[in-house]
Amino acid sequence: MVAVSLGVLALCCLCCCLGLLVLVQRRLPGASRLPRCVMARTEKPFFRIAYSLYTKTRLGYLFYKRQLKKARERYPHGHSSTQAIVFSGVKVVPIPVLSDNYSYLIIDTASSLAVAVDPSDPIAVQTYLEREGLTLEAILCTHKHWDHSGGNKALKRQYKSCRVYGSSNDDIPQLTNPLTDREQITIGRLQFQAFFTPGHTVGHMIYLLDGKSGDGPDCLFSGDLLFLAGCGRMFEGSAQTMLASLDTVASLSDNALLWPGHEYAADNLTFAAVVEPENTVRDRKFQWVLQHRLEKKCTCPSTLGEEKEYNPFLRTHCQDLHLALDLQRGEDEEWSHFRARILEEVRRRKDLFKGR
Template sequence: MSDAVSLMWLSPVAAFCCCCGILLLLRRLPRAIMAPTEKPFFRIAYSLYTKTRLGYLFYKRQLKKARERYPHGHSSAQAFVFSGVKVVPIPVLSDNYSYLIIDTASSLAAVVDPSDPLTVQAYLEREGVTLEAILCTHKHWDHSGGNKALKRLYKSCRVYGSSYDDIPELTHALSDREQLSVGRLQFQAYFTPGHTVGHMIYVLDGKSGDGPDCLFSGDLLFLAGCGRMFEGSAETMLASLDTAASLNDSTLLWPGHEYAADNLTFAAVVEPENSVRDKKCQWVLHRRLEKKSTCPSTIGEEKEYNPFLRTHCRDLHQALDLQRGANEDWNHFRARVLEEVRKRKDLFKER
């Protein structure tokens, strides 16, 4: 989901419905699960986006605009190939990525977060493969909006996700660390709430093709960033980020959005003395000038410069002027650090 949810596009009729919806939703707005940094109007807009048809209409409008503005995708991305496996990044909407993961021996494929079904279908036809599974990280329309159309085309296609999120066309609800397969490809799903109550990430076992593990992180983890805590506390998000950080350092990170340049610019503000980040930022800015994708990075790289994975680092604590209380639990303190970094990132975005 985009960081900015706007309702200014609504027609008069839709605006009237919106007002009625607001009145109905105010009583049951899930304030307890929204991040404390979110403003009241945003909470209302977010609830409308996730709980009513207005959200779907907003997604459809954004999809139409993106197709017109980026007829060939917002970025140029290259496929990653290793023995028996092909990972194809698919630039969709204004900054999203879907991913086509192919078992080259059987020509069976899975797609992660197919927000634009027409674009995904074009890639399926270009690669000459059959869609066997949709791996949905969470319910937001910019990640799940293409499920229905693709399921209509591929009736036997399985749709995976969490039962805690309202995933369109869900056929197989997954539990934490549950495994699934597509051809010879082996995946493991991890329950990572925080961005939404049912967010999940998927790890492709590199042994499927004698290559590195691949993390498809949705809106949990980005290059140098993380998703906003729409439906979870800082403690919940910290535990989910720790899950990602616990993966092998060589694991390739395939995020749900192209946010690298903005994230690294912010990282320079909160941790200005990080030389590893400086080098990565120069590389990213050069790539973005040419409209090239910055995916993937690795978990090992992210630990070096992503402030949301560095809540344990003293340098970051000092930069934020935060100190651990005398009897404060270590993870409680780290959650405070995460919350402060997230708050500063949200304010940085609004400048």
């Protein structure tokens, strides 16, 4: 009898939460970007329920499929116009998917081998592969969220020898090659290094393409860890955990190109002006981004050197930001603890400013 009651309760909970998800999507501006917007606009109990359902049950996958269908109808050619970047023998292709995501293809042009990063729309990725006569050799998945991993199964079915890389700490669909921190990945002439960067999810990873692969700059595929002028929400980690992950990024070359998982540049730079209104570097970048977004152009990539100048989530060490937030280091407070407190405050204000 208890088991039956629990089963009925679970079923009712699933139905109610699905109804709430649909209701919020219809009523709230921008709610098509769930689960982020729902989580930012509700109390913690519902957050935990919604997030658990999204990440641990089939409900999340069904919701992703619904969003994918709607995005294909609304943006038949993608939400933004993009342009590939070509180095010597290496091509990086941003593919706009869903309502604001980016997947990426990194191509060894000599062998026609391709690597996909976070291919959430398998049709969009496969269309490009077939048009260019490419073979999908590997998928690099930054984390488990469906808007980054949802296309793994379909692409693995189409390209049976394709390997799927990611962290075993996340439930990556179709994972074949679990990675450890700083592990090397070689695909043709393409050389990647994986970095373990938890915080957004417990197993989030980022991937650095060695610029020597194509006689160009390093390329960082950052998933939902770092965006242009922003960072991901701390769904499964503390501020200290996220700070350590962001410090991993900050240790990389300033010349590295940043290829993030979402087109959030305009909103992020608007918020950056609130927390650091005197930052003139941000002002110049904002004008450039506004022009690009008016023309529906992709704002990727930036460089890590640029991000350190205007991204508040990479500036927790800067006194200007401390003063702007009106936060002071305690007399006996460790520097890393103070920086984590700064990060937590910036994230809190960003969540209130806009649910991304």
